[in-house]
Amino acid sequence: MSNLLHFSEHTLQEVALVLMATVYFLRIRWFMKWPLGKERQPATGLGDTNPKKGERYSLANVAMPWAMESTRLKPLMYIQFVVFHLGVVAAIALSFIIPYGPGLLESSAFVSVIQVLTGAAFIVGVMRIIRRISNPYIRAISSPDDHFSLILLTSWFAFAFLAAPNDISGGEGIMLTYFFLTAFFLIYVPFSKISHYLYYPFTRTYLGRTFGRRGVFPIRRKPAYQMSK
Amino acid sequence: MSSIKNERSYKAQKLLDRMGQKLTRQMVGSLTACVHCGMCTDSCHYVLANPGDPTFAPAYKADRIRKLFKNHYDWTGKVFPKWVKAGSIFTDEELHELKDIVFGKCTNCRRCTINCPMGVDLATFNRMARGLLCYVGIMPEGVEYVAKEQWEIGNQMGVLKEDYIETIEWQEEELQSEMEDPTAKIPIDKPDSNIVYVINPREIKHDPRSVLDAAKIFYVAGEDYTMPSEGWDMTNFGLFNGDDELGGAVAGRVYDKVEELRGKKLVISECGHGYRSTRCEGPNWAKKDIAFEAESSVITMLRYIKQGKIKVDKTKNPGSYTFHDSCNNARSCGLTEEPRELLSLVVEDFREMYPNRAENYCCTGGGGAMSMAEYRPSRLKSAKIKADQLAATGTKTVVTSCHNCVDGLTDLIGHYKLGMDVTQLVNLVANALVVDDIVEENKKKYAEKEEVGAQ
Ligand code: SF4
Numbered sequence: 001m002s003n004l005l006h007f008s009e010h011t012l013q014e015v016a017l018v019l020m021a022t023v024y025f026l027r028i029r030w031f032m033k034w035p036l037g038k039e040r041q042p043a044t045g046l047g048d049t050n051p052k053k054g055e056r057y058s059l060a061n062v063a064m065p066w067a068m069e070s071t072r073l074k075p076l077m078y079i080q081f082v083v084f085h086l087g088v089v090a091a092i093a094l095s096f097i098i099p100y101g102p103g104l105l106e107s108s109a110f111v112s113v114i115q116v117l118t119g120a121a122f123i124v125g126v127m128r129i130i131r132r133i134s135n136p137y138i139r140a141i142s143s144p145d146d147h148f149s150l151i152l153l154t155s156w157f158a159f160a161f162l163a164a165p166n167d168i169s170g171g172e173g174i175m176l177t178y179f180f181l182t183a184f185f186l187i188y189v190p191f192s193k194i195s196h197y198l199y200y201p202f203t204r205t206y207l208g209r210t211f212g213r214r215g216v217f218p219i220r221r222k223p224a225y226q227m228s229k
Numbered sequence: 230m231s232s233i234k235n236e237r238s239y240k241a242q243k244l245l246d247r248m249g250q251k252l253t254r255q256m257v258g259s260l261t262a263c264v265h266c267g268m269c270t271d272s273c274h275y276v277l278a279n280p281g282d283p284t285f286a287p288a289y290k291a292d293r294i295r296k297l298f299k300n301h302y303d304w305t306g307k308v309f310p311k312w313v314k315a316g317s318i319f320t321d322e323e324l325h326e327l328k329d330i331v332f333g334k335c336t337n338c339r340r341c342t343i344n345c346p347m348g349v350d351l352a353t354f355n356r357m358a359r360g361l362l363c364y365v366g367i368m369p370e371g372v373e374y375v376a377k378e379q380w381e382i383g384n385q386m387g388v389l390k391e392d393y394i395e396t397i398e399w400q401e402e403e404l405q406s407e408m409e410d411p412t413a414k415i416p417i418d419k420p421d422s423n424i425v426y427v428i429n430p431r432e433i434k435h436d437p438r439s440v441l442d443a444a445k446i447f448y449v450a451g452e453d454y455t456m457p458s459e460g461w462d463m464t465n466f467g468l469f470n471g472d473d474e475l476g477g478a479v480a481g482r483v484y485d486k487v488e489e490l491r492g493k494k495l496v497i498s499e500c501g502h503g504y505r506s507t508r509c510e511g512p513n514w515a516k517k518d519i520a521f522e523a524e525s526s527v528i529t530m531l532r533y534i535k536q537g538k539i540k541v542d543k544t545k546n547p548g549s550y551t552f553h554d555s556c557n558n559a560r561s562c563g564l565t566e567e568p569r570e571l572l573s574l575v576v577e578d579f580r581e582m583y584p585n586r587a588e589n590y591c592c593t594g595g596g597g598a599m600s601m602a603e604y605r606p607s608r609l610k611s612a613k614i615k616a617d618q619l620a621a622t623g624t625k626t627v628v629t630s631c632h633n634c635v636d637g638l639t640d641l642i643g644h645y646k647l648g649m650d651v652t653q654l655v656n657l658v659a660n661a662l663v664v665d666d667i668v669e670e671n672k673k674k675y676a677e678k679e680e681v682g683a684q
C-alpha cells in the first residue's frame with residue numbers, strides 16, 4: 001500500500017470527520033438558538049393519543065410507507081428511498097471497514113452484500129438524476145446543490161462498489177478515488193442538503209408533538225362509514 | 230416604490246427585518262430540512278388542477294419564502310447563495326409577487342405537511358410570510374378589509390352590537406314559536422352558566438337559522454347556557470393573515486368574556502378555522518393559558534344524544550349525505566371521529582368521501598380564500614379536485630362542520646353544476662330532534678295558563 005493510500009484511508013478520513021463534526025456542532029448550536037414555539041392549548045382529539053405518541057409515530061414515519069399518502073401511492077419511490085439510503089450506510093461502513101476491519105472483506109459473501117447495496121443505490125442514483133433533470137416539477141425546485149449532491153453520491157456509490165473487494169493488485173486508482181471522494185463527501189455534507197438527516201429528528205419530533213397533542217397523529221383512515229339504508 | 234435592484238425598498242427591508250422576529254425553531258427546521266424530493270407535489274389540490282405547472286408545487290412555493298430565509302438568516306445561504314438558491318427581495322413589485330403566491334396559490338391546508346417525509350410544515354411558514362406582508366401593508370384587499378373589521382368592530386363581518394342582539398332576539402321569538410313556549414330564552418350575558426356559546430358572524434349575517442337550531446338543541450337538552458354580548462366572534466382572521474397580534478386580540482376577547490361571565494365551558498359553533506383559532510392557536514397567540522374547558526359544539530351535541538338529553542330520529546333527514554372534513558378541524562385539531570359519529574346518528578344514508586379525515590382535500594375556500602376576490606378564478610379551477618371527490622360519492626348533500634367550507638363548497642358546487650346541497654351538523658341535529666311531546670306539553674301548559682289568566 002502506498003503512503004498516499006494509507007494517508008487517504010486514515011489521516012484524511014480522520015481530518016474530514018473532525019471537520020464534519022465541527023460544522024455539525026455549529027449547525028446544531030445555530031439551530032437551537034431559535035426560540036421554540038410553545039403550544040399552550042389543552043389537548044384536542046379523541047384522547048387516545050398524546051404528544052409523545054405523536055412524536056414516536058412521526059419519527060417512525062420513515063419506516064411506515066402506508067402512513068403517508070405520498071409513499072402509499074408511490075411504492076416505487078419508497079423502495080428507491082430505502083435502497084438509496086441503505087447504499088449510503090453501506091458506503092460509509094465500507095470507509096471504516098477497509099482501514100479498521102479489512103478482515104471482514106475476506107468473506108466474498110460480505111463483499112457481495114456491500115456490492116449489492118451500493119450497486120443498487122448507484123442504479124437508483126442514476127434514476128434520480130434522470131428524474132431530477134426530466135421531471136418538470138423536480139427540475140423547477142432543484143438547486144445546483146441538489147444536482148451536485150446527487151451526482152456526488154451516485155459516483156461515490158459506484159466507487160464504493162468497485163472498492164468493496166479491497167483489492168489493489170490491479171492498481172490503487174479505485175481505492176484512492178473512493179477515499180478521496182469519501183473525504184470530500186464528509187467535508188461537503190454539512191454545507192449541503194445531504195445534511196437533512198441532522199434536522200430530521202427535530203422536524204419530525206416537533207410536528208409529531210403538535211399533531212399528537214391535537215389528536216391528528218397517528219392518522220386515522222378507519223372506520224369507513226358506509227351505512228346506506 | 231423602488232425598482233432599482235440592490236436598493237431595497239422600505240417595505241422589503243422592513244419585511245426582512247421582521248422575519249427574524251417571527252421565526253421559531255419549528256419554522257427554521259421546516260425552512261432548512263427540505264430535500265427537494267418532490268414527494269409533496271401531488272398532495273396539493275392546486276398542482277392536481279394545474280397539471281404541468283410546477284409553480285403550484287408546494288416545494289416551489291415554499292422556496293419563494295425559503296430563499297429569503299437562506300439569504301438573510303441561514304449561513305449556508307449567506308456563504309454560497311447561488312449554490313443553494315438563496316435570494317433576496319428588493320422591490321415592492323417583488324413583494325406583490327410573493328403576495329400572489331402565499332395568498333393566491335396556497336390555502337394553508339397542510340395537506341403537503343402530512344405528506345412530507347421530512348416533516349416540513351409549509352403551511353406554518355406560509356402563514357408567517359402572509360403575516361410579514363400584512364405587516365408592510367401588502368395583502369389582498371379583502372383580507373385587509375376583514376382584518377380591519379375584526380380589529381375595529383370586534384368581529385370579521387362588521388356586525389354591530391345592536392344587530393347581533395336584535396338577531397338573537399329574533400331567533401328567540403322563533404324558538405318560542407317553534408317550541409310553543411313563550412318563556413323560551415336565548416340568554417345573553419347570563420353569568421355562571423355551564424356553557425358560553427360563541428359563533429361565527431356569518432350566522433348572524435347570513436345564516437341565523439343556525440343560531441335558532443343551536444338554541445333549539447340547548448332548549449331541549451335543558452342546558453344552562455348563555456351567548457355573550459361581546460367577544461362572541463370565535464372566528465379569527467389572524468389565522469389567515471398571519472397576524473399573531475390580531476389572533477391574540479380576537480381570541481383574548483372571547484377568553485376574557487368567558488372569564489367575566491364565569492362560564493364553565495366555552496362551546497364553539499361549527500367552524501373549522503374558528504375552532505382551530507379559539508381552541509388551539511388562540512392561547513399561543515394570546516400567550517394565555519385558559520382556565521376553562523373549550524369544545525366544539527359537535528362534541529356537545531354528540532354528548533347530549535349519548536346522555537339521552539336530546540332524542541333524535543334519523544328518518545327526519547331523508548336523502549343521502551357525505552361528510553367534508555374541514556382542514557382546520559381534521560388536519561390541525563383531530564376533530565374527525567365525533568362529526569362522523571354524530572352524523573351517523575342523525576341521517577340514514579351516510580357515505581364516506583375519499584380520501585377523508587386528515588387526508589381530505591381542502592374545500593378550496595380555506596386560508597381566507599373566500600375573501601380574496603382576485604383569486605376566485607384560480608380557486609375555482611383548483612376546486613375541480615374537490616368537485617370530483619363530491620361527485621364520486623353520488624350523494625345529494627354534503628355535510629360539513631365549518632361555515633367557511635359551507636361557502637367554499639357552495640361556490641364550487643354551483644361552478645361545477647353538481648346540484649348538491651351543503652349543510653351543517655347543527656341543522657341536521659335540530660331537524661332530527663324528537664320534540665313533538667315537548668311541544669304538545671308546552672301547548673297544553675301555556676293554554677292552561679292562558680285560561681287561568683282569562684278567568
Ligand atoms: S416532500 Fe418535504 S422534503 Fe420533499 S420537496 Fe416536499 S417539502 Fe421538501
Ligand code: SF4
Binds near residue numbers: 273274275338339351
Ligand atoms: S398547504 Fe395545501 S394548498 Fe398550500 S401548498 Fe400545501 S397542499 Fe397546497
